[in-house]
Amino acid sequence: MRLSTGTKLLVSSCLAVVASTQGQPDARGKTPFDYVNPLIGTTNGGHVFPGATLPFGMAKAGADTFGGENQGGFSSDSSPIYGFSHMHDSGTGGSASLGNFPIFAQAGCPNDDINACKYFKTARMSPRINETVHARPGYFDITLQSGVRTEMTVTNHTALYRFTFPETPSTENTTLSPHFLVELTDLPDTRSEGNITVYPDNGRITGGGKFSPSFGVGTYQSYFCLDFDGASIRDAGVWTNTRASNQAQSLKIKPGDSRQSPSLNPAGGWAQFEKPAKGNQMLARVGMSFVSEAQACANAEREVPDVNFDGLVEAAESAWKDKFSVITLNDGGVSDVLLKAFWSGVYRSMISPQDYTGENPFWNDGEPYYDSYYCIWDSFRSIHPLLTILDPHSQTLMIRSLLSIYKHEGFLPDCRMSLCKGNTQGGSNADIVLVDAYLKNITAGIDWALAYEAVVHDAEVEPADWNIEGRGGLASWKTLGYIPTDNLDLDGVGLDTRSISRTVEYAYNDFTIATLARALGHADDAAKYLARSGNWKNMFNPAQTSFLNGTDTGFTGFLQPRFMNGTFGFQDPIYCSPLQNFTACYLNPGGGETYEGPVWLYTFFVPGDMSALIDTLGGSDEFVKRLDWLHESGILYVGDEQAFLNLFLYHYVGRPGKSAERAHQYIPSQFNDTVSGIPGNDDSGAMGSFEALVMMGLYPNAGQDVYFITPPFFESVSITNQQTGNTATIRNINFDPSYKNIYIQSATLNGEPYTKNWITHSFYLEGGVLELTLGPQESAWGTRPEDVPPSLGPFGNMTTSADVDARWMW
Numbered sequence: 001m002r003l004s005t006g007t008k009l010l011v012s013s014c015l016a017v018v019a020s021t022q023g024q025p026d027a028r029g030k031t032p033f034d035y036v037n038p039l040i041g042t043t044n045g046g047h048v049f050p051g052a053t054l055p056f057g058m059a060k061a062g063a064d065t066f067g068g069e070n071q072g073g074f075s076s077d078s079s080p081i082y083g084f085s086h087m088h089d090s091g092t093g094g095s096a097s098l099g100n101f102p103i104f105a106q107a108g109c110p111n112d113d114i115n116a117c118k119y120f121k122t123a124r125m126s127p128r129i130n131e132t133v134h135a136r137p138g139y140f141d142i143t144l145q146s147g148v149r150t151e152m153t154v155t156n157h158t159a160l161y162r163f164t165f166p167e168t169p170s171t172e173n174t175t176l177s178p179h180f181l182v183e184l185t186d187l188p189d190t191r192s193e194g195n196i197t198v199y200p201d202n203g204r205i206t207g208g209g210k211f212s213p214s215f216g217v218g219t220y221q222s223y224f225c226l227d228f229d230g231a232s233i234r235d236a237g238v239w240t241n242t243r244a245s246n247q248a249q250s251l252k253i254k255p256g257d258s259r260q261s262p263s264l265n266p267a268g269g270w271a272q273f274e275k276p277a278k279g280n281q282m283l284a285r286v287g288m289s290f291v292s293e294a295q296a297c298a299n300a301e302r303e304v305p306d307v308n309f310d311g312l313v314e315a316a317e318s319a320w321k322d323k324f325s326v327i328t329l330n331d332g333g334v335s336d337v338l339l340k341a342f343w344s345g346v347y348r349s350m351i352s353p354q355d356y357t358g359e360n361p362f363w364n365d366g367e368p369y370y371d372s373y374y375c376i377w378d379s380f381r382s383i384h385p386l387l388t389i390l391d392p393h394s395q396t397l398m399i400r401s402l403l404s405i406y407k408h409e410g411f412l413p414d415c416r417m418s419l420c421k422g423n424t425q426g427g428s429n430a431d432i433v434l435v436d437a438y439l440k441n442i443t444a445g446i447d448w449a450l451a452y453e454a455v456v457h458d459a460e461v462e463p464a465d466w467n468i469e470g471r472g473g474l475a476s477w478k479t480l481g482y483i484p485t486d487n488l489d490l491d492g493v494g495l496d497t498r499s500i501s502r503t504v505e506y507a508y509n510d511f512t513i514a515t516l517a518r519a520l521g522h523a524d525d526a527a528k529y530l531a532r533s534g535n536w537k538n539m540f541n542p543a544q545t546s547f548l549n550g551t552d553t554g555f556t557g558f559l560q561p562r563f564m565n566g567t568f569g570f571q572d573p574i575y576c577s578p579l580q581n582f583t584a585c586y587l588n589p590g591g592g593e594t595y596e597g598p599v600w601l602y603t604f605f606v607p608g609d610m611s612a613l614i615d616t617l618g619g620s621d622e623f624v625k626r627l628d629w630l631h632e633s634g635i636l637y638v639g640d641e642q643a644f645l646n647l648f649l650y651h652y653v654g655r656p657g658k659s660a661e662r663a664h665q666y667i668p669s670q671f672n673d674t675v676s677g678i679p680g681n682d683d684s685g686a687m688g689s690f691e692a693l694v695m696m697g698l699y700p701n702a703g704q705d706v707y708f709i710t711p712p713f714f715e716s717v718s719i720t721n722q723q724t725g726n727t728a729t730i731r732n733i734n735f736d737p738s739y740k741n742i743y744i745q746s747a748t749l750n751g752e753p754y755t756k757n758w759i760t761h762s763f764y765l766e767g768g769v770l771e772l773t774l775g776p777q778e779s780a781w782g783t784r785p786e787d788v789p790p791s792l793g794p795f796g797n798m799t800t801s802a803d804v805d806a807r808w809m810w
């Protein structure tokens, strides 16, 4: 079909009314929206997707680079652009994700010969003109050296592109007659099967393909429906390799076909048009679906019935402004760098998980279906806790979708993308996401009995392949109380590395399960899982020392490998840190006993029982020294998510001022407003949500109803809770934008003195004002034993539910 232009979309005019209440300009004349720069993190390993998306939208339109750091499609470097595609993941660590069915425009074919146009990615790709890249939420714009400008925006399942062609094409002997191709491939060229059908009377092209997920197992099918608007059709057909034909209107690549390799034998469809009627512009609309071509077309026709590119941009912007509107800042005169980092961090935390409701071909149980939990190992610490504060409704739908996945797949996911199971990196961290939600009143429509069944399943039942779900080594976990480094596993298979990091992660997973057990009245289970949550102690070798360049660091007692017979092994505590063999502990055979980090780091991971850890490490003073060394020696890489919580552990020894120092140590030096402005993979917004939470002043200990109080980076921050309508304000008195006054001297909550250095989620639900009076030196505020966040304390002898009740923290 041909799309008609001119009719303004109903949806955009409705939303325009909302827009007037979305964020008043600040003293600098800017709204939150204006501070967002989607290009932050598009180089230096951030792998951020900077293209057009709605909050949690399935369609994500972006430019795709050939080579470079193209995990998210585009990167801010000099790599050329080979196409524009309609779905992406953001910030992923492994291979490039999605990018299915890229389209590409050429202003015309030399000598008007269809075979003189370029078809291979490597032949057609064109360098960008740097200054032409413009990105803002819901919109992306780029001009290539071919002279073709491409702007893009989206609805939930549909990408819309506006191409502007040069009057005189840059190739020799070419007159303007736009040529578009679509290719049956994806970013990493994983297509196996593929179909394409071309409708020469109007240029519609539909198709499907089978692809591989980027960090998981199996395959998935995806479908598209492409329509054009703005010029009369001349001709259309299919192409393969370097040749195109208008004699064939369809093409099938079946299993065993010689065109299995998209990079060696590419294939797709094409359509060519007369000179565009207006402004040398044409529009391309691409509906996407995981169900069928027909559903891809139906999505496009429903969401973009009439083409009004600017109206859709406005609707997308409005959707983002709406999300930002729950936060109000009084910036107190801080530098723009921090405002840009903050709002861009909030923005990136709402790119994924992606709402694929209605697009799941495997089951439809009436529940929401979200995908691109990429990965929960990364997202449980900051993304989901931030969404719980800013968008509890979406967080609720995500929890329901996790439970639906459990029901139909048999296990909760720890990572999931493109309808496939993704790799587990450590624990079964959906347990933490569920319990965190439970404690923070994420309740609507959630079956908590089912949630409890799901987390207990993680703790009790070992899957046949624990690389993709659940936990491995459960028999040893239950009998020996740790994951032995030389584990004999008769129940399942998986990559037998990471025995130390898996042990501390399983222990914390069990801690959160105990919390839920107790809340739901399963007292005996609570005692059992609390006891298991102490299993980290079984891999702690009190005699282990740590040397650096032959010099004793002065600290004794570290987690160490431990064999089934109880003997300790050895892994240098600094191994797999920036100080030694930084990249030796990835998901590969021989990858070490800690995951993406050293023993030094994992020895701090006991989030549920910090007081026991502090005792184990020699008491408060010794703990502070050790934590200082972690932050000052260069051993801590803050670009990986296990680093995050370590900024705030000083709270547990009554030194909240030191946590504030650490917050400023890393922001903005490691998290800022440049294209290289995050230190590691964003992992679907993990870095972004971390920086936003730190700057807001209340950082969560995920899985518990605990927020550590540090002064916000702004004079005040107010959050309006979607569920209750109440507003919580954190206000700094004596705020100083150069951050000399970062130490809390005293605090009040709703006018009453507040001495604890932590607060619960009830503050966000009930609203109120937390006022922090700041000064240039640490004070006595928040330093007493009764001021610190809860810990279990010694629990080796806790065996009955009465013991649990006696020790319970809340």
Ligand SMILES: *[C@@H]1O[C@H](CO)[C@@H](O)[C@H](O)[C@H]1NC(C)=O
Pocket (backbone or CB within 6 Å): 076, 077, 078, 130
């Ligand atoms: C464009 O910018 C990238 C870095 O973002 C740089 O590597 C490249 O050389 C620039 N290209 C031009 C033509 O300026």
Ligand SMILES: *[C@@H]1O[C@H](CO)[C@@H](O)[C@H](O)[C@H]1NC(C)=O
Pocket (backbone or CB within 6 Å): 011, 054, 055, 056, 155, 156, 355
């Ligand atoms: C897009 O999907 C979200 C749910 O993820 C929904 O709230 C929103 O209304 C949808 N937007 C449009 C324009 O339909």
Ligand SMILES: *[C@@H]1O[C@H](CO)[C@@H](O)[C@H](O)[C@H]1NC(C)=O
Pocket (backbone or CB within 6 Å): 110, 111, 172, 173
């Ligand atoms: C362009 O056209 C001229 C004249 O017909 C011809 O000599 C030349 O070879 C053509 N160039 C290309 C690249 O086709």
Ligand SMILES: *[C@@H]1O[C@H](CO)[C@@H](O)[C@H](O)[C@H]1NC(C)=O
Pocket (backbone or CB within 6 Å): 193, 194, 195, 207, 208, 209, 210, 221
């Ligand atoms: C290709 O089309 C056939 C029907 O003609 C269908 O059975 C198959 O699933 C399609 N495959 C893809 C990858 O779209």
Ligand SMILES: *[C@@H]1O[C@H](CO)[C@@H](O)[C@H](O)[C@H]1NC(C)=O
Pocket (backbone or CB within 6 Å): 548, 549
């Ligand atoms: C350790 O030694 C290496 C090389 O000898 C040196 O580059 C590094 O700075 C030293 N590290 C520390 C913390 O002393």
Ligand SMILES: *[C@@H]1O[C@H](CO)[C@@H](O)[C@H](O)[C@H]1NC(C)=O
Pocket (backbone or CB within 6 Å): 486, 563, 564, 565, 566, 567
């Ligand atoms: C325990 O097992 C480890 C690993 O197999 C072995 O190296 C060690 O010698 C054993 N210790 C004892 C006391 O048997």
Ligand SMILES: *[C@@H]1O[C@H](CO)[C@@H](O)[C@H](O)[C@H]1NC(C)=O
Pocket (backbone or CB within 6 Å): 580, 581, 584
């Ligand atoms: C660790 O690094 C050293 C020196 O850089 C190298 O010789 C050694 O092979 C590395 N070990 C591993 C397991 O990567």
Ligand SMILES: *[C@@H]1O[C@H](CO)[C@@H](O)[C@H](O)[C@H]1NC(C)=O
Pocket (backbone or CB within 6 Å): 044, 668, 669, 670, 671, 672, 673, 674, 676, 677, 678, 679
């Ligand atoms: C911004 O952050 C990046 C990534 O952590 C860092 O490399 C860079 O030095 C920072 N830039 C500034 C100006 O602080």
Ligand SMILES: *[C@@H]1O[C@H](CO)[C@@H](O)[C@H](O)[C@H]1NC(C)=O
Pocket (backbone or CB within 6 Å): 441, 443, 444, 723, 724, 765, 766
């Ligand atoms: C919990 O959330 C529900 C809506 O989901 C809301 O009605 C209720 O007031 C909330 N409870 C508290 C204690 O704020």
Ligand SMILES: *[C@@H]1O[C@H](CO)[C@@H](O)[C@H](O)[C@H]1NC(C)=O
Pocket (backbone or CB within 6 Å): 794, 797
């Ligand atoms: C359990 O241990 C704690 C501390 O070690 C002790 O105070 C408490 O009395 C013990 N409880 C029982 C029931 O033995």
